[in-house]
Amino acid sequence: MIDIRLIRKDPDLVRENIKKKFQFEKLPLVDEVIELDAKYREAKLRSDNLRSERNTISKQIGTLMREGKREEAEKIKSQIGKMAKQLEESERLEKEYFEKVQEIMLQIPNIIDDTVPIGKDDSENVEVERFGEPVVPDFEIPYHVDIMERLDGIDLDSSRKTSGSGFYYLKGNIARLHSAVLSYARDFMIDKGFTYYIPPFMIRGNVVSGVMSFTEMENMMYKIEGEDLYLIGTSEHSMIGKFIDTILDEESLPQTLTSYSPCFRKEVGAHGIEERGVYRIHQFEKQEMVVVCKPEDSKAWFDKLWQYAVEFFRSLDIPVRVLECCSGDLADLKVKSVDVEAWSPRQQKYFEVGSCSNLGDAQARRLGIRIKGKDGNYFAHTLNNTVVAPPRMLIAFLENNLNKDGxxxxxxxxxxxxxGKEFIG
RNA sequence: GGAGAAGUACCCAAGCAGGUCGAAGGGGACGGUUUGCUAAACCGUUAGGUCAGGUAACUGGCGCAAGAGUUCGAAUCUCUUCUUCUCCGCCA
Known part of the structure; x- marks a missing residue:
């Protein structure tokens, strides 16, 4: 969410930004919100004045009552009725306009960074850099489920029986490998100076609606029956939720956090659970990085974060590339975002294993995450990135570290x- | 899950038979006096947050866990929710 004051001051900037994102249908929203905002402020001023008047009269009544002038007080009281009606009406309008303004503000995209490439959709995302040689071995790389099955490391028949598609039993060395990757990721980030967190895996409805849009919520979140609790889709939900409505001291920044959690996703929508395997599933685990920092530091942190993920994958001998989201593919809340993609020797292409985002102050504004400054408070910047999310990551791992002998x-x-094992299988 | 108690500013805490309460009193922090330095003592300062109006000084609204209600008026009364503590029960 951007600052409405920016729209008041420089609506053209906001319009240009909308054009850059090819959301032409949203252009009329700018004028609409300017008009509604004016009406809101008008109604608020009227309400404030009426409330002020009422407060004055109430005080008079109080004084009269204390002096025992009951009759005079009653007289004033009887006159207050008209004003109460006016106030009621004015407050109704104030609330109505306020809500309309909010609704539109949520649809207006964040101002993207100057460096974001302009493009309509994901086909126009831009490769930033490749790390490592994308090797195509001289033997056939099986589908990842086949690799896992040959190593007796996955049992999809059982999980279909107990839980349906989109779930899995990992077992033996593959399960161990899964845990090993997460443990290594945890220690890797701790070594970078991040604070390790294990957050709640369920969060309340009001936190959910704070950290995502209604449609995202519908498409992603599992609700616990009979409770106001949802299974988290990523630890970012818990980690950012923890900062809702807080004011941070400047000295406490940057907050560099790395959190582990299982993630639960319904995956309703564009890409459902359609494919056998562990690429898109209802349950996975993830090590995440989250940074809350001062506005002037967020660009530098953004680069550091995706570089950490690259370094992590390279240390496991997996070739990766960094793909920058073009303007049209960038989610409305984001200032800039890159995907880290791992090389698949089997498919001979890169596929997404992580996503690094700089949300600027948009998320912080929406959630009330502020920094106590010498000259007043200001909104923090928030960023997040995946360190690693197995079992998807295991696909890349197994394909890239498979030997000819299996x-x-x-x-x-x-x-x-x-x-201490040097190989499994 | 059951039964009680409580949530007031950075911390502790008064107010709770509704009206000079945006909120007493401590402590802390900050500034000063004294002092070679420190401590102590004394004097003083420090209420957060947010929205709106105004070029500004400033003014006004909201705000005593959150939300709703009663009332001319709510920290104070009613309801709901959340949180904390104590006891009992259950459980890794």
Whole structure:
């Protein structure tokens, strides 16, 4: 959510930004919200004045009552009726306009960074950089489920029986590998100076509606029956939720956090659970990074965050590339975003394994995350990025570390988490 | 899950038979006096947040866990929710 004062001051900037995102249908919203905002402020001023008047009269009544002049007080009281009606009407309008303004403000996209490439949709995303040589081996790489099954590491028949599609049993060395990757990711981020968190895996409805839009909520979140609780879709929900309506000291920034959680997603919508395997599933685990910082620091943090993810994958010998979201593909809340994609030797293309976002102050404004400054408070900037999310990440891992003989090489950093094994299979 | 008690500003805490209460009193923090320095003592300052109006000084609204209600008027009364503490029950 952007500052409505920006729209008052520089509506053309906001319009240009909407054009850059190819959301031409939203252009009329700017004038609409300017008009509604004017009406809101008019109604608020009227209400404020009426309330002020009422407060004065109430005080007079109080004084009279204390002096025992009951009759005079009653006289004034009887006159107050008209005003009460006016106030009621004015407050109704104030509320109505306020809500309309809010509704539109939620639809107006955040101002994107100057460096964001202009493009209509994901086909126009831009490759920023490649890391590592995308190798195509001279033997056939099986589908990841087949690799896992050959290693006796996955049981999809059982999970279909117990839970349906989109779930899995991992077992044996593959399950261990899964945990090893997460443990390594945790320690990797701790070494970068991040504070490790295990957050709540369920959050209340008001937190959910704070951190995402209604449609996202419908398409992603599992609700606990009979409770005002939802299973989190990512630990970012809990981690950002923890900052709602707080004022942070400047000295406490930047907050650099790395959180682990299982993630639960309904995956209703464009890409449902359509494919056998662990690429798109209802349940996975993820190590995440979250940064809350001063506005002037967010650009630098953005670059650091995606570079950490790249470094992590490279340390496991997985080639990656960084793909920048073009203006049209960027979610409305984001200032800038890149996807980290891992190389799939089987498909001979890159696929998404993480997403790094700078939300500027939009998320903070919406949630009331402020910084106590010397000259008043201001909104923080928030960023988040995936460190790693297995089991999807295991697809890249298995394909890139598969030997011709069917064994899987364990890269050096993982070995201490795998009982010293140099390979499995 | 059951039964009680409570949530007031940075912290502790008064107010709760509705009206000079935006809120006593401490403590802390900050500034000053004294002092070679520190401590102590004394004097003083510090109410957060947010919205609106105004070029500005400033003015006004909201605000005593959150929300709703009663009332001319609510920290104070009613209801709902949340949180904390104590006891009982249950449980990794």
């Amino acid at each position: 064994t899987i090489r364990i890269p050096e950093p993982l070995r201490i988490y795998m009982g």
